[in-house]
Amino acid sequence: MNNSLTAPAALPLTSYRLVQSASPIECGLCGEPNGKNAERCRHCGAPLVLSQQLANPKNAPRILAVIGPPESGKTCWIGLWSDIMARRSGHDVYNTYGAFSVAIQHHVVGCLSRGWFPPATEEDPTTWFWLHGSTHHRKRRLQFVVPDIAGRAVTAAVEASGSQPLVAGLLQLCSAILLTLDGERLAAGDRAPDFWALKALHYLADLSGPQPPAVAKPLALVLTKVDRCEPARDFPDLWLPRLAPATFEYCRRRWKEWGMFCISVAAGAGFQRFGAHVRSFPTRVEPFGLEQPFRWVLDRLR
């Protein structure tokens, strides 16, 4: 009698994993293979439905890359803009596609209405939000994708190119760039956002090819948190050159189409201590100018 046949055995059942590799779908952003039933790329976290659409040359959505240093207000801006557009009826018809596109709106509005700013986006791309939408303006529909790219990931990509293939892929594929500059820090005399933007613009110019005469992608320079540098609020053309002179000069020399904007989500912020941590909170939510940079960019892509 062979006892070994009746002895209990715990063997890992891994064969089902092979199914995921059968007829793989290539992610349109990072190029890695994925199982056909996967909803998000298991390498970069991008929704695969977007990858498929981006690969369609006829009706591919345009990628709008919102980049900026960590905690410069990108997530808040995209989320609240999406909420404003979703609630609007009339002039610009706005639609979102897929439940994942509502996630950023839900997250940001939830945090702000509870009296807190949303936490900074993590560097791990599988946690990023993706917004896929379209606007219908003057009988022309334009589809777009706005990924909520973590500021830390862009910083890493700029510091060591090749370290963030998804960021590099997105910035190469994107049709327009919206670059945020932290107005609060600039107004306090901190030039770090100016230098961050300058490095990012150099990186973007390098991605566009070896020293072309001018970079063609529309670029919106967006001064955020203008509630904390109020004089700049209505005069971005006057204040942005003063607050971020290096970025302004570089854009003037290298960029073909660029514009300057001021936005704010709140009307002031405070900082509450929780033990060793500090969390910022908006004193009240009063969106200002959130639509203009997107409208300017979308008008240039139509």
Added chain:
Amino acid sequence: MIRWLSEYWQEVVARFQVPAGGPVTGEAASDPVAPVEAGETCAFPLAQVRPAWLLAPLRVDQFSSEEREAAWRVIRRTMAYIDVGKVVVRGRDWQADPDSSSQQAVCTEVHVEPFWIDRYLVSNRQFAEFVRDGGYRQPEFWPQQVRDMVYEFIDQSGRPGPRFWEDGTFPAELADHPVVGVSWFEACAYAAWAGKRLPTDVEWLAASRGPASPGAPASGSRPTATAEAWQQLADASAYPWGDLFDPQRANLWETGIGTTVPVDWFPGGDSPAGVRQLVGNVWEWTATAFAQYDHGADFEWTPLWVSLRGGAYDTYFPMQASRWFQSADWPLARRRNVGFRCVWTLPDGGSLDSTIGSPT
């Protein structure tokens, strides 16, 4: 585009302004914004413009009984008498889990002495009287600590006045809009000039109390509920008209106007006491420090914030314009959406003048 804007504005006017000669709500709606009623002779200009100042105990004997009577008439028409006893203040629990969806609140019951409160926000026209009277140059209206800073409270042309005025005056079309672009100190100075003061947080809450309940029976027909129970219901309402936000009753982001409106618009948003625009149009400076009734507040930086109440035309979340939400700003801030109204208290709670008029 201009035609479209013009049509849009006419539509907005038709929806929200006080109907000319039409039906209006409560006593407040029959009161004009201007201190002088149409057809009323301005025999006592001081009584018309600064009635509370004229009736101050130290000064009242200097004026004739006719003048005092005229001042009381103006007070009754332009201010509401609030005598509610206790008010429940809902503070925020700052140590509560920020990711929790439940609204954490700390309730405190506070006693409020009776007081009078302006039915309307202070308008540009009213503030101009203060500027014309040299209010910015009279040191008695300014605390010692800010007297050196008063010269910084200037308009677009460098003259003393609110931030968005020009050449010492307001744009003609904004005469009846609330004055904005004034710091907390300017608001206090105006109030002192007028013989009044800014409301405390608790007074503002008392004035904005809503109806006891949407279907509350009329006074005198409440056989079972105690007065205290009805008061608790009134304290629980989120807005002066009830619990649900209604964009037809207040000028917030959701209303879609996007700028200030005259102080007598939105009569449907009146509190039961007859005070208008406690919610919406502009935030209101109060005389209370931020987070005074909160729990566990431990701010990284304490910038001496002053409490703001009521929301403004660009307040995105209606909940942030509700009675329970407290915002704040630096007292030197001169925002485009922050204004104020005043209150007046007499030493004995409102029945000072034994011979001429009475508050009730």
